[in-house]
Amino acid sequence: MNVIHQFTLFFQQLGILGTHPVTYFILFPSVVMGIIFGAMPGLTATLGVALLTTVTYGMSTGMAMVSLLAIYVGAVYGGSYASILINIPGTAAAAATAIDGYPLALKGEGGRALGLTTTASAIGTIIGMLFVLALSPLISALALQFTSFEFFLLAFFGILISGTLTTPDLVIKGWIAGFIGLFLAAIGRDHLQFYPRFTFGISQLDSGIDVVPVLIGAFGIPQIIQVIKDKITVGEAKKFKRVFPEFKTIIRHGPDILRSALIGVGIGAVPGIGEDIAAWVSYGVAKNSSKHPETFGKGEYAAVISTETANNACVGGAQIPLYNLGIPGSPPAAMLLGALLIHGIQPGPLITFDHPTFIPQVVAILFLSSIAMWVSGMLLVKQVIKILRIPPPVFMPIIAVLCIIGSYSLGARIFNLFLMLPVGIIAYFLTEMGYPVAPLVIGVILGPMADENLRRALMVSKGSFLPIFTRPVSLILFILILTIMLSQTKMYKKLKGYIIHRFFKDKKHTGGND
Amino acid sequence: MYEEKQLRKADFITSIILMVFGIWIILMASRMPMKATYGGVQNTWYVSPALFPLIIGSAIIILSILLLIHSTKAGGAKTFFREMASGGIISEKSLRFWIMIVLFISTVYLYIPRIDFFLSVVLFLLVFISIFYFDEIRLMIRLFLFYVAITILLLLLFIFRLDTILNRSFVYFTDSIILIFIIFFIIYCRILIKKNRQLIQKFRLILLVSFSTPLILCPVFKYLLLVPLPKEGGIIYLFNIIRYSLL
Numbered sequence: 001m002n003v004i005h006q007f008t009l010f011f012q013q014l015g016i017l018g019t020h021p022v023t024y025f026i027l028f029p030s031v032v033m034g035i036i037f038g039a040m041p042g043l044t045a046t047l048g049v050a051l052l053t054t055v056t057y058g059m060s061t062g063m064a065m066v067s068l069l070a071i072y073v074g075a076v077y078g079g080s081y082a083s084i085l086i087n088i089p090g091t092a093a094a095a096a097t098a099i100d101g102y103p104l105a106l107k108g109e110g111g112r113a114l115g116l117t118t119t120a121s122a123i124g125t126i127i128g129m130l131f132v133l134a135l136s137p138l139i140s141a142l143a144l145q146f147t148s149f150e151f152f153l154l155a156f157f158g159i160l161i162s163g164t165l166t167t168p169d170l171v172i173k174g175w176i177a178g179f180i181g182l183f184l185a186a187i188g189r190d191h192l193q194f195y196p197r198f199t200f201g202i203s204q205l206d207s208g209i210d211v212v213p214v215l216i217g218a219f220g221i222p223q224i225i226q227v228i229k230d231k232i233t234v235g236e237a238k239k240f241k242r243v244f245p246e247f248k249t250i251i252r253h254g255p256d257i258l259r260s261a262l263i264g265v266g267i268g269a270v271p272g273i274g275e276d277i278a279a280w281v282s283y284g285v286a287k288n289s290s291k292h293p294e295t296f297g298k299g300e301y302a303a304v305i306s307t308e309t310a311n312n313a314c315v316g317g318a319q320i321p322l323y324n325l326g327i328p329g330s331p332p333a334a335m336l337l338g339a340l341l342i343h344g345i346q347p348g349p350l351i352t353f354d355h356p357t358f359i360p361q362v363v364a365i366l367f368l369s370s371i372a373m374w375v376s377g378m379l380l381v382k383q384v385i386k387i388l389r390i391p392p393p394v395f396m397p398i399i400a401v402l403c404i405i406g407s408y409s410l411g412a413r414i415f416n417l418f419l420m421l422p423v424g425i426i427a428y429f430l431t432e433m434g435y436p437v438a439p440l441v442i443g444v445i446l447g448p449m450a451d452e453n454l455r456r457a458l459m460v461s462k463g464s465f466l467p468i469f470t471r472p473v474s475l476i477l478f479i480l481i482l483t484i485m486l487s488q489t490k491m492y493k494k495l496k497g498y499i500i501h502r503f504f505k506d507k508k509h510t511g512g513n514d
Numbered sequence: 515m516y517e518e519k520q521l522r523k524a525d526f527i528t529s530i531i532l533m534v535f536g537i538w539i540i541l542m543a544s545r546m547p548m549k550a551t552y553g554g555v556q557n558t559w560y561v562s563p564a565l566f567p568l569i570i571g572s573a574i575i576i577l578s579i580l581l582l583i584h585s586t587k588a589g590g591a592k593t594f595f596r597e598m599a600s601g602g603i604i605s606e607k608s609l610r611f612w613i614m615i616v617l618f619i620s621t622v623y624l625y626i627p628r629i630d631f632f633l634s635v636v637l638f639l640l641v642f643i644s645i646f647y648f649d650e651i652r653l654m655i656r657l658f659l660f661y662v663a664i665t666i667l668l669l670l671l672f673i674f675r676l677d678t679i680l681n682r683s684f685v686y687f688t689d690s691i692i693l694i695f696i697i698f699f700i701i702y703c704r705i706l707i708k709k710n711r712q713l714i715q716k717f718r719l720i721l722l723v724s725f726s727t728p729l730i731l732c733p734v735f736k737y738l739l740l741v742p743l744p745k746e747g748g749i750i751y752l753f754n755i756i757r758y759s760l761l
Contacts, residue, residue, distance in 0.1 A: 058740060169521065170581070170584065173581070175573075175577055176577050176581070179570050179573050179574050179577070183570050186566055186570065193563055198542060221618075225614055231649075393646035394643055394723055397638070397639050397642040397643050398639070398727055400618070400642070401635055401638065401639065401728075404622065404626070405731060405735060408744055409739070412742055414626070418622065420622075421623075425618075432524075433524045433528060450566070454565070455565060458560035459560065459561055463559070
């Protein structure tokens with residue numbers, strides 16, 4: 001399937017969805033719910049998608065995807081509200097926005113800042129969506145050449161890179177979290193021989209651990225505990241006048257938008273790391289490439305535009321590996337993967353054959369979501385801000401109830417509820433001790449893929465690991481994995497320091513003498 | 515996240531726990547078929563279900579050793595042994611933490627599987643929000659102790675299966691007990707805050723949220739999304755009457 005054919009299907013799907021009134025009844029409330037989830041500190045896009053997965057279980061796949069993608073897009077954007085007006089990021093993805101967004105609000109330009117973030121977020125989502133459409137046929141074609149070794153190494157790479165880049169403390173903690181996730185995925189009867197592993201005779205564990213309760217527990221319970229325990233309160237939001245689209249400012253910062261969108265898509269496409277990394281990297285690059293880097297941190301428009309474009313472009317980027325390889329590019333994408341499996345859609349290289357219109361449909365939904373997000377952002381920001389005034393001790397227990405019923409309602413299994421709570425409490429302790437939760441979740445999702453593909457690959461090669469070194473993609477992945485692991489050693493850091501000093505700092509000196 | 519010293523102390527403890535965990539995984543994996551036939555399949559090591567757990571266990575052991583070395587160098591072991599020798603007072607933060615854990619555990623494992631879901635949610639929200647929204651430590655402890663006392667009584671009821679015996683004579687016996695519990699909690703709360711106008715206003719909001727949330731959620735999940743609730747008791751039966759007879 002070529003790119004032009006993809007675009008044709010995209011416009012067809014856009015026409016079908018856009019002319020269906022039910023689409024808008026689901027789209028707008030989901031986007032607004034996403035904005036609220038994003039704006040409220042303690043709530044995340046992943047939790048919003050997880051909770052909505054249970055609600056959309058009975059819907060058709062198309063309508064469920066409308067709802068889930070809308071809340072995802074809304075939540076990533078919604079984090080900017082609290083960042084700009086209160087200086088508390090609503091989500092990790094909006095943390096970088098607070099650096100320049102809040103100073104703008106202090107200067108009385110809060111409305112302007114919100115207008116910029118709204119328009120930048122919509123543009124970022126649209127650019128991300130274009131990449132999904134354009135790159136999917138190429139990646140699918142490439143992935144069809146993959147064998148079991150490539151898939152195993154890809155899964156392993158995803159867990160390692162997620163652990164390396166998302167850890168707030170030591171990198172080995174990120175890797176440990178990933179392996180704990182792999183262990184959780186190994187519970188149940190293995191798919192090749194049906195042998196029960198770590199089930200302790202409990203029949204409910206035979207089919208393994210459900211992803212949704214694990215995600216709800218890992219992303220919901222620690223946040224609830226943290227907000228209540230630390231008495232996190234949302235301060236008074238800075239007053240602002242109307243929110244304007246700020247098209248002129250956006251056009252003036254066109255190169256910033258394009259660069260940030262590319263960063264967002266690129267980082268989103270890397271398994272396991274999410275919108276927060278994209279926003280920070282984009283901020284760093286924008287500051288380094290600015291003619292006036294000293295203005296960053298004091299209310300610079302380019303900073304706010306860069307972060308919000310990147311984190312929303314990451315939404316599209318994260319879906320490129322999700323649909324074409326079955327590997328989520330971010331934690332909310334990991335939740336989307338769970339939702340797809342529940343609806344009987346198996347992501348991977350064969351998705352364009354099994355469901356030829358699925359990716360164009362998803363892209364059409366992303367386009368509609370970005371428009372709905374822009375409209376909602378322009379019109380409803382003052383109403384959403386009022387919701388931030390709800391005291392956390394009132395709001396968070398309601399979220400706890402949603403987590404409880406959300407974990408239970410998929411499959412109506414009370415065992416899932418019994419599982420959700422200990423996973424949540426363990427995730428809380430891990431977070432407090434500096435372990436990232438994202439690699440754990442990626443481990444749970446990719447564990448079966450890594451396990452089955454490793455054993456299948458070894459079955460074909462009769463126990464030999466030689467194909468890793470003879471197949472080009474396997475070799476590249478192996479080298480990347482080795483590089484990531486060695487990059488944490490002292491020897492590597494010394495070597496890197498020596499190379500930088502020898503080849504880059506020396507060049508500076510010789511340049512100055514000329 | 516913890517402060518640096520506490521973090522390294524925690525690293526010291528968790529590295530040991532993780533090492534034990536890794537060893538346990540390897541021991542469990544060693545009992546899985548590596549060479550023998552299972553399910554009609556002749557095993558070799560690369561087909562064995564033990565392969566992946568062995569890799570996971572080994573990796574966790576290696577990484578926890580590295581973590582142990584790092585935490586020991588950073589003084590984590592010293593901090594741990596020093597703090598073991600001296601006692602520690604429970605801070606307000608840790609008290610809030612443990613109160614939440616008790617509320618979650620009692621609701622998920624004790625109430626939800628046995629009590630009408632509507633009542634379980636009302637009880638959870640009422641107690642949780644009251645304890646933390648009033649934001650006074652004296653009230654927090656009193657309300658929590660009241661909740662724990664009644665919960666222990668109910669736990670004994672469930673352990674000795676008295677609820678099953680009593681439910682035979684009146685089907686909604688345990689639901690009635692919980693309803694009485696909720697009423698007593700509301701009365702006790704009201705007595706504790708009787709002269710404080712601000713707290714009385716907060717209490718009205720607590721009652722509104724505690725009752726309206728399940729009033730919305732239960733019908734949405736049961737009648738709109740067609741999800742059977744975990745335990746459908748007296749109140750849900752009432753909803754059914756309203757839904758199917760009157761609407």
